[in-house]
Amino acid sequence: MPERQPEYHLDGKAVTDEPSFYTALGHALRAPDGYYGSNLDALADCLRGGFGPEPPFTLIWQDSTQARRRLTRLLPAPGGRSRSYFDAILDVLSDAGVTVQLR
Template identity: 65%
Template structure:
């Protein structure tokens, strides 16, 4: 029998800035007041353990278009420039999270 993967639901409707994203993600995976990073490096650290769930897991990011519209500043990842929203998604996926944008 295959092991069932854990799923979390991120409410993205109120994400209007980076702190709002990290607060919403912390709630999604660790409950009210939960923490799961405050920047990309801290997010990657959280996925390695000690701050909540360790991948693999699935993250259903509801209303992801809200964050896509506001998290537009750019970061260099792997030698290429990407928008912050895409950097978040890439960091999660590289860490073993299945991200489903809704």
């Protein structure tokens, strides 16, 4: 029987902008000194290890709709398209092996 992944709960109500996302994520993951990145590249680095939990784990993102409405800055995406900062976060987490449950 496969081992169950650890679960962490992210409070989407606490996410009002990009910096508050990283603060809330650091808190949710109980990362050392509350740090788990400050931008997408730093988040990817943290997911590789040394700054708190390493994937695989499950992130249960409560009130994710509220966070989605606030993390709207557009970033370039493959194919000349763009994606929201929220979607870019999901891509980084997924690429690293984090299972995200949006609630």
